[in-house]
Every structure is written in C-alpha cells, then in structure tokens.
Amino acid sequence: MSELIEIEGFITCLTNARIPYTLALTGSTARGELRNNSGRYDYDSDTDILCIIEPDSISATLSCKKNYTHSIPLILMSACALSHPSNAVLSIAFDSLITNDLSLSKPDFTNTSTAEFIAYQLQPLAYYTSQLKYSKPETQRRLYSKIAITCLKLLYLTQHPNKRSFIYEQELKLQGLTNIDEMLVQKILNRDLPDTELRDATERLEHQVTQFASIIAAADFLESTRLYILDKDNYSKRIIESIFLENNKLKRSDTLFIEAA
Template identity: 70%
Template sequence: MSELTEVEGFIKCLVDSNIPHTLALTGSTARGELRSNSGQYDYESDLDILCIVEADSIAATLSCKKSYSCPIPLILMSSTALNYPSNAVLSIAFDSLISNDLGLSKPVFTDTNVAEFISYQAQPLAYYASQLAGSTLSTKRRLYSKISITCLKLLYLTDRLDRRSFIYEHELKSHHFVNVDEALVLGILNRELPDEQLRAAAEYLEMLVIACPSIMELVDSLESTRFHFLDKSRYSRKIIEAVFLENNRLKRTDALFIGAA
C-alpha cells in the first residue's frame, strides 16, 4: 500500500470518528527556502505534514493510529503546541493549509518572554546534535549543516533579542557576523562545505554560542536545551523525547508513526 493511500486511510479514520483536524505543511520547503540541490554537499529540503488535533481528541486519534503498522509521512501535533514558538510552529504555511477543520490561524508570539523564545531557537541545536552518534556520513552532513545554521541564527539574535518570528536563511546571508568569516557563512548556507570543514564549522560556531553570555543565560527554559548544554552525549535520548513533548505536546512514540523516526 502506498504512503498516500495510508495517509488517506488515516484521515478517513479521523473523519469517520468525528475527530476535527488540521493538515499543515512545515519545514524548509513549506516556508519557501528551496534550493537547487545541485551542489555536491547539498541534501533534500525538509517538508513535513503535521496533523493537528485538539488536546481532548488525542486519545481517539491515537486509537486510529494503532491501525497502521507501516510508516506514514504525518506527524501528529496537539493544538496546544501552537501556544509555543517552536520552529515547527513558526514555519507552518498557514496561508496554504491542506485542510483546517479546527479553524486555526497563524499564532502571534509578541508577548513571549525572551528566555522561552531563545530556548526554542536553540532547540534544533540540541535535537540535531543528539542524533550524531551512530549516524551515517550522509546523515551527519545534514545534521552538521542544521547545527551550523542554528548556531548562526542564535548569533544573529544576540543584538535582536526582541525578535519573535522565524529567521530565514536569506537574512543570515546579508548579516555581518562578528568572529565568523563571510565566506564561511555563505559556504554553510549554500551547502558548499566538504564534510570535515562542515564538522569543524559546526563545532566552532557552537563554541561561539557557548561563549555568548546573552544567549547562554536564556537557554534554560526548555528541558531539551538544558540537557544539551549540560551533557549532550549523556542525555541524547532525553533530549529527543523532550523535543517532541515541547514541540508537539505529544510523546515521540505518539507523534510519529511506526518507522517514521
């Protein structure tokens, strides 16, 4: 059975069970950060489909989910997650929702406190770093790229602590970074760095982040970021689980379908 058919079957189960839901695209492709993928060190852009349900519908939704033993390219999310400025929420394409039974609209985070926002901006660093151990070389290339870009975003925020919206890569390209050469920034964002240079860049940029008091004083609001800066190797499993609880308001095993991890 094809993935599309599986998705359609799951959505039909929600409809038959009278479970209102919203289907939304998120990821770099959804937010328009498309690349040519023509470079030697490039990788496929992200595109995820979120299936958002009300908190009181989660138990019924998980009952539908139990019927599927194969991977389905959907990620379940509780609607309560829209109250928090995770990158998954910030990058939802609210102007092109696939369906919107819940009547959702783009949330506004202007009143979010700075510590919570900065912690959510540091969260991808914790999440991707926690997956490095045991990854293949091609996967590590993607992870180090994600880590490097996250660090650039954190450094970008050092004099923009009032920012409460998603940071796009084109903004990073035009920004002057202290202690980061412009050629290195472009090499990272254009996916032009060979593996070893990319790894070294990721480690260097995280070192700059750690040395930045205005960022490090604000990253304790989330369990995932707290564990990362405490001991990312020791707490890798806890970090991954914490990210799903923080982003989706669901456990990882509930948010993902079998094999989708």
C-alpha cells in the same frame, strides 16, 4: 503513492470518528526556502505534513493511529503546541493549510519572553547534536549542515534580541554576522563545504554559541535545552524525547508514524 494512500486511510479514520483536525505543511519548502541544490554538497529540502488535533481528541486519534505501525510521512501535533514559538510552529505555512477544521490561524509571538524564544531556537541545536551519536555516516553530513545553520541563526539572534519570527537563511546572507567570516557563512548556507571543513566549522560555531551568557541562561527555560547544556552526549535520548513533548505536546511514540516508535 502507497504513503499517500496510508495518509488518506488515517484521515478517513479521523473523519469517521468525527475527530476535527487541521493538515498543514511544515519544513523548509513550506516556508518558501527553496534552494536550487546547486551546492556541491547540497541535499533535498524537507517538507512534512502535520496533523494538528485538539488536546481532548488525542486519545481517540491514537486509537486510529494504532493500526499504523510502519513509516508514514505524517506528524501528529496537539493544537496547544501553537502557543509556543518552536521552529515546528514557526515553520507552518498557515497561508496554505490543506484542511483547517480547527479554524487555526498564525499565532502571534510578539509578547513572548526573550528567554522562551531563545530556548526554542536552541532546541534544533540540541536535537541535531543528540542525533549525531546514533546517526549513520551517510546522514552525518546533513546533521552537521543543520547544526551549523542553527548556530548561525542563534548568533544572529544575539544581535537581534527582539526577533520573534522564523529566521530565514536569506536574512543571514544579507545582513551578515559579527565576528563570523562572511565567506564561511555563505559557504555554509550554500552547502558548499566538504565534510571535514564543515565538521570543523560546525564545532567552532557550536563552541561560540555556548559562550553567550544570554543563550546559556535561556537554556533553563526548557528541559531539552537544559540537558543539552548539561551534557548533550549522556542525555541525548532524553533530549530527543523532551523535544517532542515540548514541540508537539505529545510523546515521540505518539507523534511519529514509524515502526516501533
């Protein structure tokens, strides 16, 4: 309840400053990828609230944001980010925007180049693997699961190079993947692998992904993915910062409402 009050306070600040904005839900729940959490090692689905603003409103918006130095489940995004097929954009539930002062509509990425689309789908792999280095043991389970699923999606993309929309887990379950054991795919998607098996499977899948020439070539399209291929461990912090700039067109410290961001 206190978080909701904080969000309302920030939105009131935007309204009083006459800053137009759009509030949108994003994440697996917003996409309709609802799970029953029946897997032995499942975790709660995530939902985030995006506050999308016009590029020329960024400075005024950050003036409102400076009064909030602690965690609030709100993420800022510049409207120009909607020109790129990041998962953050592909995940937006455009049919159920909370508010839409900016008159936004679902972007069309039909003509997006293969390299750009693959690079943006490689981004989550770069992001989650970069977090592993600094994550607590209790959060590594979720990270390995997300990494494994991202790898499955990338392998699916190599078989469907014309794909230009979000890759749903249901697609992976129904259509199968070449050279990947179907039972393993099902167990990963159902969150039904114990930690050691999940880690081992994830490492194998990640190695397999990085053997595809098309993925390696596409990685040069973005700084985050280029650094991931170059050295994901040594460049982990730069990768994370790059992803916020690429996805939200804002620095991480400007995008997130977290203490000492």
